[in-house]
Amino acid sequence: MSISQYFSDIFKVARSIVIGMGITLKYFLNYKKNTITIQYPRERDLIPPRHRGIHYLETEKCVMCWKCSEICPVDCIYIEGVRGSDGVLQGGYRGQKATLYKFTVDYTVCIFCGLCEEPCPPKCIFLGPQYDYNATDRTMMEKNLRTGEVYTEEDEKFVQWARGENERLIAEKKHGKKEEGK
Amino acid sequence: MSFEFFTSALLASMTGATVEEVAREHGTIPEQGGIYLEAGIRQICDAMGVTLLVPGWLLITAMLLIVCLLVFGFINVFALFAVWLERKVSAHMQCRLGPMEVGFHGALQTIADGIKLTAKEDIIPRLADKPLFILAPIIVFAGVLMRFVPLPFGQRLVASDLDLGLFYVAAVGSVEVIGVIMAGWASNNKWSLFGTIRTATQMVSYEVPIGSAFVAVIACVGSFSLHEIVQSQSGWFTQWFCLRNPFLFVLAIIYLVASLAGCKRAPFDLPEAESELVSGFHTEYSGMRFALFFLAEYAAMYLVSAVAVVIFFGGWWSGIPYLDEIGLGARDSLAVETAGLLIKAGVLVSKSIFLVFVQMWVRWTLPRVRLDQMMHICWKVLLPISLACLVGSTLWELMAGGSGLFGLA
Numbered sequence: 001m002s003i004s005q006y007f008s009d010i011f012k013v014a015r016s017i018v019i020g021m022g023i024t025l026k027y028f029l030n031y032k033k034n035t036i037t038i039q040y041p042r043e044r045d046l047i048p049p050r051h052r053g054i055h056y057l058e059t060e061k062c063v064m065c066w067k068c069s070e071i072c073p074v075d076c077i078y079i080e081g082v083r084g085s086d087g088v089l090q091g092g093y094r095g096q097k098a099t100l101y102k103f104t105v106d107y108t109v110c111i112f113c114g115l116c117e118e119p120c121p122p123k124c125i126f127l128g129p130q131y132d133y134n135a136t137d138r139t140m141m142e143k144n145l146r147t148g149e150v151y152t153e154e155d156e157k158f159v160q161w162a163r164g165e166n167e168r169l170i171a172e173k174k175h176g177k178k179e180e181g182k
Numbered sequence: 183m184s185f186e187f188f189t190s191a192l193l194a195s196m197t198g199a200t201v202e203e204v205a206r207e208h209g210t211i212p213e214q215g216g217i218y219l220e221a222g223i224r225q226i227c228d229a230m231g232v233t234l235l236v237p238g239w240l241l242i243t244a245m246l247l248i249v250c251l252l253v254f255g256f257i258n259v260f261a262l263f264a265v266w267l268e269r270k271v272s273a274h275m276q277c278r279l280g281p282m283e284v285g286f287h288g289a290l291q292t293i294a295d296g297i298k299l300t301a302k303e304d305i306i307p308r309l310a311d312k313p314l315f316i317l318a319p320i321i322v323f324a325g326v327l328m329r330f331v332p333l334p335f336g337q338r339l340v341a342s343d344l345d346l347g348l349f350y351v352a353a354v355g356s357v358e359v360i361g362v363i364m365a366g367w368a369s370n371n372k373w374s375l376f377g378t379i380r381t382a383t384q385m386v387s388y389e390v391p392i393g394s395a396f397v398a399v400i401a402c403v404g405s406f407s408l409h410e411i412v413q414s415q416s417g418w419f420t421q422w423f424c425l426r427n428p429f430l431f432v433l434a435i436i437y438l439v440a441s442l443a444g445c446k447r448a449p450f451d452l453p454e455a456e457s458e459l460v461s462g463f464h465t466e467y468s469g470m471r472f473a474l475f476f477l478a479e480y481a482a483m484y485l486v487s488a489v490a491v492v493i494f495f496g497g498w499w500s501g502i503p504y505l506d507e508i509g510l511g512a513r514d515s516l517a518v519e520t521a522g523l524l525i526k527a528g529v530l531v532s533k534s535i536f537l538v539f540v541q542m543w544v545r546w547t548l549p550r551v552r553l554d555q556m557m558h559i560c561w562k563v564l565l566p567i568s569l570a571c572l573v574g575s576t577l578w579e580l581m582a583g584g585s586g587l588f589g590l591a
Binding site: 010017020021023024025027028031034035036037039 | 271273274276547
């Protein structure tokens with residue numbers, strides 16, 4: 001290695017280091033312009049309009065036809081209630097054509113295929129833009145679409161009470177008809 | 183703590199006289215012009231009348247402890263800041279944001295990480311050499327902490343201004359190598375051993391160019407004392423040693439490059455080399471022992487930067503005489519004097535932190551060099567050039583005498 005080669009190598013190295021450090025400094029100073037990070041829980045990116053996320057239900061329209069539940073390929077929609085607006089149930093959500101007391105989707109099972117949207121006659125179930133849903137427990141992955149919250153044990157108790165109450169009402173009605181018939 | 187003061191304290195404890203009396207007799211109390219941390223604390227003790235009540239040896243031990251704790255506290259606070267700065271610098275250079283959640287822009291992130299580290303399990307491998315394994319991080323950290331003794335944090339703000347200050351800094355630096363070798367050997371892990379061997383070669387090799395940079399400066403000043411070296415750079419910034427003559431300018435750059443290698447920073451981070459050696463000599467360490475290595479690394483970063491500032495970039499002089507003269511007048515009140523001291527301390531620390539930033543900047547710009555390249559840079563480039571510059575600088579001093587800005591000013 002000749003002496004001129006030696007010094008030109010040193011010069012090249014020094015020059016390339018200066019150029020490289022200039023580039024990093026440029027990025028360091030303009031970081032606000034260059035960064036594309038989104039501070040997730042506080043800032044959110046725009047969601048495409050046809051995004052298939054967590055369901056939401058326009059409860060008052062629901063006619064309790066079970067079509068969504070039937071078409072669901074993984075059977076994750078559970079519905080209970082009374083058809084007809086005179087179904088009569090205190091505490092249940094009374095819609096135009098039905099009184100719902102349970103409408104849940106189990107997100108440990110749901111595959112977000114969007115098939116439940118299609119057969120719905122009044123078009124009241126949708127897959128919405130919300131995409132983050134988490135829980136500390138597997139039982140908490142069931143969402144109560146009637147309230148928009150997690151399906152809790154209290155809801156379960158209410159459903160059981162309502163189920164019993166409903167049967168009692170039906171029995172009473174039958175009994176009453178028999179009485180009338182006599 | 184200076185040796186003379188220690189001996190006078192010993193004499194005091196033997197004869198029953200106060201430290202004051204003995205020290206005054208032997209003429210070892212520092213003059214008012216050079217107040218050091220030890221002397222400052224002693225003055226506070228005097229004012230409170232503590233010196234009369236407490237035996238000399240106890241006072242000495244207590245002051246040693248206080249000075250040590252002050253320096254240790256500074257290192258800790260600096261490490262908290264520098265770790266955050268490093269993460270931010272690296273993030274912004276890579277178009278990321280870095281820590282953002284804990285505190286303002288993640289300012290408290292390091293404290294959170296420190297708490298996490300203390301809570302971690304402290305593992306010692308089964309086949310490790312246990313005593314050496316436990317001792318190694320302590321020796322590494324002690325090696326760095328010892329180098330802070332003659333290092334000024336501002337005018338008059340120095341633990342003890344040793345006469346052989348610069349020599350001491352260079353000599354005690356080798357203690358760290360011993361600690362690192364112990365850590366790598368005791369871990370009983372081949373990656374750690376590779377890392378150790380690399381550390382030893384690297385740190386010992388790069389002490390040579392660092393040494394010749396030191397010698398060139400010492401030849402200009404005629405003193406090893408860091409305090410003296412800074413005092414002789416007063417005036418305009420053209421008086422700084424990096425601008426004193428062209429050879430010293432080259433030596434300043436050589437010192438910066440070699441000090442990067444000396445504290446195992448990228449592009450000379452071969453001892454840690456994540457992609458090949460996991461993390462080198464501290465692969466097997468966890469919890470607080472690992473934190474101690476980490477602290478030692480950041481303390482060493484500050485130390486080499488502060489030494490660079492002291493010997494090449496004017497120490498506590500801001501380079502503008504009007505600013506430097508605050509608090510130096512004979513009739514200045516205590517408040518003005520204190521303000522002057524604080525300004526000077528601020529100047530020195532901010533210069534050092536800027537050099538630390540440059541170290542980070544280099545780290546996140548350049549790729550790691552290969553082992554043979556590392557040796558090539560040291561022995562075939564830095565060493566011959568630094569020796570030539572040493573000769574050139576001394577000859578320049580003989581010919582042109584001491585003058586600033588390459589002899590033009």
